[in-house]
Amino acid sequence: MNIQLKIRDLFIATGGPHIVVVNKKDALQLGLHFGSRVRLKRKNYETIAIVDLSDSNYIVPEGYMGLFEETQLELRACDNDSVDVESVPLPMSVNFIKKKIRGKSLLPNELYSIIKDLVDNKLSEVEITYFVAGTYFHGLSLKETIELAKALVNTGQRLRLKGKYIMDKHSIGGVPGNRTTMIVVPIVSAAGLTIPKTSSRAITSPAGTADTMEVLAEVNLELPQMETVIAKTGACMVWGGSLNLAPADDKIIKVEYPLQLDAEGQMLASVMAKKYSVSATHVLIDIPVGPQVKVHSIKEAKKLRSKFVTIGKSLGMKIEVYVSDGRQPIGNGIGPALEARDVLYCLMNDRRAPRDLLEKSLIMAGRLLEMGKKAKKGKGKAMAEKLLKSKEAYKQMIHIIRAQGERATDPDKLKLGSHTYSVKASRKGKVRGINNYSISQVARSAGAPLDKGAGVDLHVRIGHVVKKGDKLFTVYAENSENLRRARHTISSSETIVIK
């Protein structure tokens, strides 16, 4: 069926799939449906778009079709221009999504075709959702996971680094304050190893590493700037979101978010793709275990480890896993500026450095130094401690901060929220539990991560003995309204259990 429709300029861009809006009555007559593909032709220009339907004549009257900027630009067309509309078959990738929905495994070229079309905005959100639902219901085999990781990388930009030892690390999320990256990266790179670290911003937590690093330096770097920083310092700590590494991953995570589906295969592919896309060769993965984090038991952690190792092997990466304690927050500060202060205290050998954060960072840095053959087996942690004590790691941190664009380096001058409130022990006893989830909620309601100076400063850990009236934690907020909210959150949940 071939017909002419007139363009109705919708005056906006989607930034996503290429959509054309057709009046439902025209669509019914043309045999077009929600999700049909049409080839649009005007003079020598043509493009393919995905059909959306409109009930209302107010948006798109009969005889017209609504175009977003992207499609209009491709056709070099203006409002009221006529365009030839022809129905064309769905892309093959839609059939592959259907195959997965029906429970069949996908071949490498099939996965690639889905991810490629996803990146090229050729799939609708509904189709992407079906892909995610299919992988959630039927899972991904290890083979599929590996191919998905490859497809995620091969459809985006890649940081090309040469060398036998390109180090990287990753923490499975869920532990507040877990800012080891900002201590590990300076130590490892101070030893001469390359470590091109990309990090995320907070999604549901009070701060991601990118949010915390942003207190000290610019993190919204593009790929060439990232390369320059690495060339200068051997390292970087940037936000992964402004690079074009594994761009399909973000689109997948986007449709996973609304139902918070936790598809393991997808997560494995996503993590490994991010490492593979920066040319990492040796990767240490931190899997915290605890009741309020992603992984609840050592057994689960071990299963996950074996999958990471296998996938790593097929992508040419050596993976080691550090199973860590995820029962409580790490460090004192929870919130960007408070966490950045902890990190600087650690790197400066300041007596106010939180021991747990320092210890965990030294263990992880040590493992990476061993993996990168800078230290002998069993000697990594000692070497890490030496690099820290000698201030070489601190100097390296300053070096990286300057290369990325310095914002602040003095831990005692970081701007913290001026509205504070301290929670005190209502009885004497031993701290039996700290609820990761509740503490995060308190920090978020105080304004983190939007307000960099907002958050929680924790004064106790599990096992500490407290007297009635001892300060358990202090909330920082940048205004009284947010402090009020945080207090409300505190009153409605048990953050710290004393018995």
Added chain:
Amino acid sequence: MNIQLKIRDLFIATGGPHIVVVNKKDALQLGLHFGSRVRLKRKNYETIAIVDLSDSNYIVPEGYMGLFEETQLELRACDNDSVDVESVPLPMSVNFIKKKIRGKSLLPNELYSIIKDLVDNKLSEVEITYFVAGTYFHGLSLKETIELAKALVNTGQRLRLKGKYIMDKHSIGGVPGNRTTMIVVPIVSAAGLTIPKTSSRAITSPAGTADTMEVLAEVNLELPQMETVIAKTGACMVWGGSLNLAPADDKIIKVEYPLQLDAEGQMLASVMAKKYSVSATHVLIDIPVGPQVKVHSIKEAKKLRSKFVTIGKSLGMKIEVYVSDGRQPIGNGIGPALEARDVLYCLMNDRRAPRDLLEKSLIMAGRLLEMGKKAKKGKGKAMAEKLLKSKEAYKQMIHIIRAQGERATDPDKLKLGSHTYSVKASRKGKVRGINNYSISQVARSAGAPLDKGAGVDLHVRIGHVVKKGDKLFTVYAENSENLRRARHTISSSETIVIK
């Protein structure tokens, strides 16, 4: 988190879910995600919208949010007005969708909450897709199907008719030319029974009953008009799409379409909801069985029958099922005007009436007359024949056509495509098969249902003996380009098998 953003008027309406577009950077800082809900407040006005994200400053710069017309109207707001934005929890229905995705059964109030929010545009397309995927993967129990059907009806308008016998019929699709409705409804209502029939337009076929009826009369009636027609004639044959009966159904079918998921529970609920919404008490369901229709075996048909009957019982409807032959088209014409001609020939006792269409219609009308206690058990078909022979059914058809708005009634004056092409037997032999799917494709490529006069007129049936050169079917098109397309479709598939 509470913040102010400025409105950027997007100058279009969605007609669907209430969406607000937020810049990705603002969203990250506000802890908002794709699918988050925000309460928007301006002066005394407030509304809740679903967050979509934009990467680009071109669409929505930082500090702004893009509003579609619906949301803007609710806030009585203009471009550049400031609005308070506050994150609020997801509606409960999203949790129920998640519950279904995880394989749990839904309670009546949970299904209702999903369908209600769907109708009220409170769910995003991605969330609706997960609901459909969940019901596809895990199925719907009979209990859930019944509750879904109720929810579909209770969230829309309903045609309220009183009476012990409100008749209805439905055919499971897939058989080209199967226009029994337009013969059955006049017969049944000529006998004094009420039969308020709503029909669909073609989705993938060359004509739906609404498309064919539209050749003879108006079918885009609204509920009050439909009521008037029924009051006058005891019957109607209108397009279901312009009424607001079970409106959620269309939204579900919309997201089912892209992957052509065939979820049985969804189909059962959808069919039964449509009958329930017109107050039907007695329903005859035609289940054609054949290799190229939805149901492939008698066994499958019987399973489906028992489900229909059970669901009907709980909704207070008596259901009977007619398992019919779906191996080949019914009637000669395939395409709106050609089918309408067959229907009129049947009602007029014209010798050109296709016997198979007439016979099937008489059987079905007879069953309905028996169900409606107008005929004794086993005497329905004879009564139907009498009503046809006496022209009472024909007069009733004219009555209905006039009540709905007459377009045409003379079968020999219906406008058929003037470009024709006849396919002839390439050998002598017996007709062994007619491919429903290919025949439909030929009719569609000739222009049906958009061109009412386009389609296929079939001259043979399975079992007929033909000589080489005998005409098998004639294609009608309204222009030479479409005829060329139809000939191309014919050349690339085997429509009629002669051996």
